[in-house]
Structure formats: structure tokens, C-alpha cells
Amino acid sequence: DAGVIQSPRHEVTEMGQEVTLRCKPISGHNSLFWYRQTMMRGLELLIYFNNNVPIDDSGMPEDRFSAKMPNASFSTLKIQPSEPRDSAVYFCASSLATSGSTDTQYFGPGTRLTVL
């Protein structure tokens, strides 16, 4: 299996621009997670989907952030407009959710976003 695929791997943009991060989960997985990693706040959950439906978006910083999962094999995280404080590494992870909550999450390589 190819694993979780994220694109782009690196993104440099200017403040105010729209940024779209993409994720392709592992085939057959039904849960998808977006995390953000910064030096100040560490790894934090932004949003997660189960069967393409957003379940918990309490971690989304503000209205500038939005996430979609139009089908089981694709998700996007959009920031509009971007700000320098959004600079971070954004990870996508997927898992096969079963009746328990011990499903292993598999992480993509991340997208390093720099907003100038």
C-alpha cells in the first residue's frame, strides 16, 4: 500500500493568499484526521471525519480554516486568508475505525507550510 499521501510537501505563500492542502487516505480506511504541529503548541487535532462526515471540528482555529472530504479517497484543508501564524506542519492520518477506539492511525509525511 502507498500509505497516506499528502500534497504538496512544502508550501510557501504570502499572507492573505489561499492555501489548499490535500490528502489521500489509505484505501479502505474510513476515518481521516487533520493535525497541526508547531513548536509552541505541539501536535493538535484540527478535525476528523468518519465515513466522510465531519465528527469533531473543535480544533479548527477559526473561520479561515475549512476542511472537506467529498469522497472516501480525498480530503482538503483550506486556509483563506492565510496568516504567518498558520506556519506549521500539517499532517493527515487515516484509520480503519471499528467498534473500539484502538484503531491505529497511519500518518502521512506532512505538508510544511510557511506563510510570509
Add this chain to the structure above:
Amino acid sequence: AQSVTQLGSHVSVSEGALVLLRCNYSSSVPPYLFWYVQYPNQGLQLLLKYTSAATLVKGINGFEAEFKKSETSFHLTKPSAHMSDAAEYFCAVTFSRRALTFGSGTRLQVQP
């Protein structure tokens, strides 16, 4: 709310020495606990997970962790460090909510 605390943001050991990375959790219900490793410029890779089947959990690359309910701990150990173990290690917890709550991470350095 669920949380984990990793004691020590940096740990340095000599090659061949014991590795001990500490993780304590807070919970009012039985947790599910994980250790992930992150190599530079890479994503997170699962080392091992505790699912209540056994308190001593063996993972990849010779790592293991012991769940101690009385101490609310899930420390990660490896008997003999290797240079390739140098990385950042994250403890994480989840309960009924499937998303993970991560600790702040511990960077492991292995000296030759």
C-alpha cells in the same frame, strides 16, 4: 479531559545504554495509549499501543512499554540504544473519542 504529560523534552543516552522515556496520563476511564516516533522531516510512525489486553506491550525496533494503572504511567523503554533510535517520541491517548491527544514529545539523542 484526557491528557498526557511527557517528562523531559530532551533525553540523551550513550549507544548501548538503557532508553527510558516517561509518559503519564490523566483519565477517569480506562485509556488507550500509544507511542509514536517521528524521524526528521517525516510523519509519525506507530511504535506500540496499549489496548488493555496486556500491561506489557512490545513494539517495533525493540521498544516496549508497561501500563501501570496505579501510577497512571506508560513509560517507553529499550534495553540498548542504537544510533538509529535518535528521533522524537510522542505519547498519545484516546478514549471513546477516536482522535489522539498527544504529549509534547521527547527528543532522544544517542551519543556514540
